[in-house]
Amino acid sequence: MAPGDVVPEHGKQSRSKDKQPHHPSESEPDGSFLFQAQEAWKDFHSSLRQFYEAGELCDVTLKIRLPLLPVDFLTGTVAKEAMIKGNLRCRDLLDEARNYHLLLSNKTVPDFEYSIRTTPRKHTAGVLFCVGGRGGSGDPFRSIECYSITKNSWFFGPEMNSRRRHVGVISVGGKVYAVGGHDGSEHLGNMEVFDPLTNKWMMKASMNTKRRGIALAALGGPIYAIGGLDDNSCFSDVERYDIESDRWSAVAPMNTPRGGVGSVALGSYVYAVGGNDGVASLSSVERFDPHLNKWTDVREMGQRRAGNGVSELDGCLYVVGGFDDNSPLSSVERYDPRMHSWEYVAELTTPRGGVGVATVMGRVFAVGGHNGNIYLNTVEAYEPRMNRWELVGSVSHCRAGAGVAVCASHISQIRDVGQGSSNVVDCM
Known part of the structure; x- marks a missing residue:
């Protein structure tokens, strides 16, 4: 499959399922x-x-x-x-x-x-995790790499139980959740969670739908698993995970099926950005109101893209790279929900499809991806005041389709396991 791996291999029509809506309750702060x-x-x-x-x-x-x-x-x-x-x-x-x-x-x-005063100090900013993905060797990774902000360096953390490419990753309550993806043989619906206090990954409840190319967002406590695809279909399905009860339930499906979608919680909404509907990459965007259990379309992006990274910075939504069908993109767009408007900001230093994105220390980090020729291990960061991307080092493994998230833990809690067991040398 192409590096982006965000559309069904057999080009079949996408589908969505009718689900019973779930109305979440208010949650306590972390x-x-x-x-x-x-x-x-x-x-x-x-x-x-x-x-x-x-x-x-x-x-x-x-x-x-x-x-x-x-x-x-x-x-x-x-x-x-x-x-x-x-x-x-x-x-x-x-x-x-x-x-x-x-x-x-x-x-x-x-x-x-x-x-x-609105930017965390280095020692309280958390730890940036890069989880799973795939490289030139073909097989998905179990490995994770962690970024030390104070040392400006990456190291390997404990591996997941399953190999996962195009995996959904998020951090909530000081733990890292890895959901779904593809292990090289089949699509996954299971989930595992990394706890820095035990330095281990533990299996948790599985989603109802096995899929890769999903996006995760957390709003008020619960985790939302959004969209995704398998070899036959793109999904509009959305599932909600309750951490306390370790249970998944269905909420209202999106208006549009979206595989390889990006997502982030911003304000009181969960946004679903771009993706592929089984025919073409999308520029459309919609947002979910958990109180109404309803998705509503908002203003679309300027560029069609799937396999893009999405993050929040200074109250705005940033969408980074992705694929316009088969071509990786270097363009970056910013959405201001108060003005309901999109604008282009500085481009990445290189095109990145299947890129992992997260915000740390007032900068948006873009990790890995595929530039149309090779898998990447380079990392770059966006400085909003300078409106500029700059290279800030690299992960050890060239990887695309990895999940990236910031965990609210101290770097000293996570054990460095050396080079990891995934011997990856081929970035092609």
Whole structure:
């Protein structure tokens, strides 16, 4: 199959299934982040009084990145602190944090500017995972590679139980989930999860539909598995995974079948971007409202693409590379949900179809892919203030169709297993 591997091999018509909708309930915020915020605030609060009495409270508060605190903790604890309420400059910083969270929920906040306070510090930014995929050798990988932000280097982590190409990958609650894909022999519906605390992958409940080329998104707790394809069909199916009960259930299908689709949660919606309907690559985009259990079409992209990467940065959706049918793309588009508009930004340094994409430290990272001639192991990052992509190193294995996600864990938790067992030297 072609490197993008996002359309049915036999060119048959796509299909969708009629599913019973599921109405999700509201979820609590991520407990691990809330705990970290509480502990950090206790440490800060113990010395808060001396800074307050010395008139240095604002200087100290400037060093705390209030916008990155969980919103419930921000409003329920920090905003109620008398010393903060009594300082005008501190109240301005608190307003900045509140406005940042309003932006994340797709609200319009005039004149808001992103700053260093809206960007995580290196030691709290998490770990970038590159999971599975395939290279020139043909067989899908079990291997994962992890990016150390502080050392600016990649290393191998513990391998998955299954080989997986065109796998859906996401991180929720400090764990990494790998869903579906193809193992070289058959399509997969199973899921496994990596826990940095145990440094192991464990099998979890399987989806109802086996498929590759799916996209994952998390909104308010649950994980959504969107679209995908097998050798005969592209799917409009969407399944919702409840982490607590370890169960999958169907939600409303998309309006359009989408194999090789990209997805991200932005504000109060889950977006499905591009993909292939079994005939051609798509420029159309739709979004899911979990409260209405309904998909609605939004403004389409300027470029048809499947096997593209999608990520969020500064309240906007970025769609990176992909295939226009069989040709890999270097173009990148940005969608602003507040303006309901798309615009092109700087192009990748090389075309990348089947690329893995995630946001780290205020930059969008594009990992691997296929440029039309070879599988890639290079990694590049987009700096929005400079509107520029630059190469930032490489993974060890040339791979396309890998899943990329940022896990909220510390790099020291993940064991380096050396070179891994997948002996891949052929990038062609």
